[in-house]
Amino acid sequence: MRQLAAILFADMAGYTALMQENEQLARQKRNRLKSVLESTVHLHQGQILQYYGDGSLSIFASAINAVQCAVSIQQQLREAPTVDLRIGIHTGDVTVEDGSIYGDGVNLASRVESLAVPGSVFISEKVYDEIRNQENITSHELGYFELKNVKQPVRIFAITSGGLVIPSRDEIRGKTKQPSNRLAVLPFVNMSADAENEYFSDGITEELLNALTKVDGLQVTSRTSAYAFKGKNDDIRDIAVKLNVDKVLEGSVRKAGSRVRITAQLINAADGYHLWSETYDRQLTDIFEVQDEISGIIANKLRENLSRAQRESQGSKAPTQNIAAYTAYLQGLHFFNKTTPADLRKSIERFEEALQLEPGYAQAYAMIATAYSQLGASGQLTPHKAFALVHEYAAKALQLDSSIAEIYIAEAGAYLFYEWKWKETYESLQKAIHLNPSAAAAYPLLGYYHVLMGEKAQAVAILEDAVKIDPLSPAINHALGNMYVFAERYDDAIRQANKLLDLNTHIRQNLELKAWATGMKGDWEEACRLFEEVYRLTNHPLKGLMGLGYAYAKLGQTEKAMECIRKMEQRQREEPDVVLDADFVGVWFALGNLEKVFYYIEQCVAKRAVPVNLFLQYPVFRGLAGDPRLEALKLKQ
Incomplete structure (x- = not known):
């Protein structure tokens, strides 16, 4: 039977040496360990699946229960006769058959335990995400470690509740490969x-x-x-x-x-x-x-x-010997990294200034292409205009220097969001990552590519790996949250949104992520409250309305949903370069008006807006699956 479980490995330290020195004491301690394990695991609704020598493997339906159990075990074993025990906990998908347990999660839990020191409880990041808001459980981050037979570095935390042993990072460095270069x-x-x-x-x-x-x-x-x-x-x-x-x-x-x-x-x-x-x-x-x-x-x-x-x-x-051009380019980077539509437009102005001073400035061409790609993908500029400019500037950059990763990322955005050329999307992103594995912007696009290919688990895996490469990137962490939503892993999406909100970055878009995941999980009242806060944070009467309109409609507040539509229509009149058709699809769908839904879907197709087949992968649109009108629109390349 396949299930999600918290896996607890416990192993007695120094047992073999103690057997050689004092067999009777060793057996006494092992029996005491077994007695404490059996009573405490049962008390916390867990199940001991295996004993092996001086260790054991238990599973729990709740990570919180597993951690509380581990703390209790360590506290009891501090009393005479003391038992030096290492405990490691991880959560993951496992298969349990005839009392045996299988799965990658088992291997990782075992590796976490092997890293621990006597008297400690080590947990993986997944377990930390489950217990981080529990007032009676505290922890300390030890950082990332390279573990045997585990592909990516693993982020480890030590539980600090209950007076447990908290080793320094240096105390456990000898147990693992160290990051090199x-x-x-x-x-x-x-x-x-x-x-x-x-x-x-x-x-x-x-x-x-x-x-x-x-x-x-x-x-x-x-x-x-x-x-x-x-x-x-x-x-x-x-x-x-x-x-x-x-x-x-x-x-x-x-x-x-x-x-x-x-x-x-x-x-x-x-x-x-x-x-x-x-x-x-x-x-x-x-x-x-x-x-x-x-x-x-x-x-x-x-x-x-x-x-x-x-x-x-x-x-x-x-890149250039012209210092004035270089200065203008650096000013462009300064605005580009602020990421707002207004700042992206300012960055283009500075990059253009750099090109006037130095017409052969490849990086400036590449960054203009990247800025237009972001404006087009976010609906801040009509796709026809934005992505034509992407290819124009990318082509000039390529003629001057084909080794700049940003060129291929910008073109991948055009292929993915406008031209719907999936093969070219994938090839461009692979080229960018080969040139610069730290190019953070490539990984969300690669995730969306896999969503379009129907490979949602692969999309999640790519972004989970990307977070390990770039752990504090708001863009990558937000994209991972979106992949969790596409994969219908709503609790994971909510935890990811909370993590981003703790970092205090891009608060509005992360509240929006949390709101969608909360609503799709079934609580549209709480989702509506979150969407109202999103709307307030836009500080604009005509922006941030799609999610709010959807939530109002789901709660039966039809007039409020219609008011959102009227405001969106007003914005469309006032800002004709902004593309809102996908927003209209969402609110009209929640209201149940399929004629309006398909009218706006057709508008998305005609304008080559952010691939309608991508946003229709969101689980809220599941009700459209199988509708013959979708097939007629030829949404797949």
């Missing part, structure tokens, strides 16, 4: 007298990061996760734990007139030791030489872990 580039601090020069320090950071991603054999945490620590004073060792890196590059930039001072230091995360530091006082025109020198030194400092070919692969050619 994993580097985080933290945002360089702007030390200039003018605070507006922050765009310059951010830009230097990003350029260094891009140069380092080209060093074969070096794994670089993407910008989005590293920038979560901007303006904070977190301990380097704590940052390394959260990002699963063993080296950190940090520094500062001071720009005054035509001169720039860059200070950089490479830090070993385990002990905070400075492996290298340097200060560069240069003319602004020498900035590219400084960037090359820093990236080259870092690759050289890590040379013992790189092959000769990898060491020689570092370095990248300067």
Whole structure:
């Protein structure tokens, strides 16, 4: 029988050695362990499936019960005769047959237990997501660890309730492979007298990061996760734990007139030791030489872990020698990274300015293509206009430099959201990821591709892996939440939304994610409350209405739903470049007016709006499945 279970492995430490020294005491302790296990597991509604030597395997329907049981077991075993026990817990799909248990979750739970120390309870991130809001259960993050026969690094937490043993990360480092050549580039601090020069320090950071991603054999945490620590004073060792890196590059930039001072230091995360530091006082025109020198030194400092070919692969050619163009480009990046439609338009203006000063600036062409792709995908610009511009600028970038990952991501957006060319979508994304595995924007698109192919479990798996690569990326974490919704894993989607809300990023879109998952789970009253907050946060009378209208309709509040439609119609008149047809589909569907639904679906097809066949994969539209009008629209390429 296949089921979702919390799997608890418990193993007595030092049993074999104790048997050799004092067999009677060893047997006494093993019998005491068995007695405590059997009474406590039963008390917490668990089931012991297997005993093996000095260990056991139990399962629980609830992760909370499993953790509470583990804490109780450890507390009891502190009393004489004490028993040194390691406990590890993970949740996952398992198959139970004739008292035996199978599944990847069993293997991972076993690995988590093997990492634990006597007197401790270690849990995986999935278990943490289940218990994180329980007032009587507290935990401490130990970070990511490479575990035997587990493909991706695993994020581990130690339970701190009940006076349990809490080891330092260094105490358990010897039990696992250590991250090798994993580097985080933290945002360089702007030390200039003018605070507006922050765009310059951010830009230097990003350029260094891009140069380092080209060093074969070096794994670089993407910008989005590293920038979560901007303006904070977190301990380097704590940052390394959260990002699963063993080296950190940090520094500062001071720009005054035509001169720039860059200070950089490479830090070993385990002990905070400075492996290298340097200060560069240069003319602004020498900035590219400084960037090359820093990236080259870092690759050289890590040379013992790189092959000769990898060491020689570092370095990248300067994008331009025109400092004015470079400055405009950095200003464009500054606005682009704010991600709002208004800022994306400002970024395009700055990138265009860079191109006027330097017509051969490949990166500027690539970033304009990327900005238009985002505007088109979000309905902030008519798809016909947006994606034509994507291909125009991407083609110019490709002629100048075919090694820029963003070119292929922008084109993948056009293929996926406008042209509906699935093969080309997949190939472009694979090319982008090959060029830069840290290119965060590629992974959500790849997830949506798999949703369209009917491979929702694969979409979830890709984004779960992407989160491990880029753990603090709002875009990747939000996309994972969406994949959970597509896969009808609503509790997982709600937990993902709560995680993002804890990070305090993009609050409105994450409240919206939580609202949809809550409604689809069956609680449309709570979903409506969340959608009302989403609407309030838009701070605009005509925006943020689709989900709210849907919820009103589901609750039978027809007039309120119609008022949402009237406001959406007003916005469409006032902003003709904004595409709202998919929003109309949603509210009219909830109202039960299929004539209106199919009218707006036809509008989506005619305008090549964000693939109607993608948003119709949302479980709320299940009622349209099998309708012959969908087949007639030829929604699949």
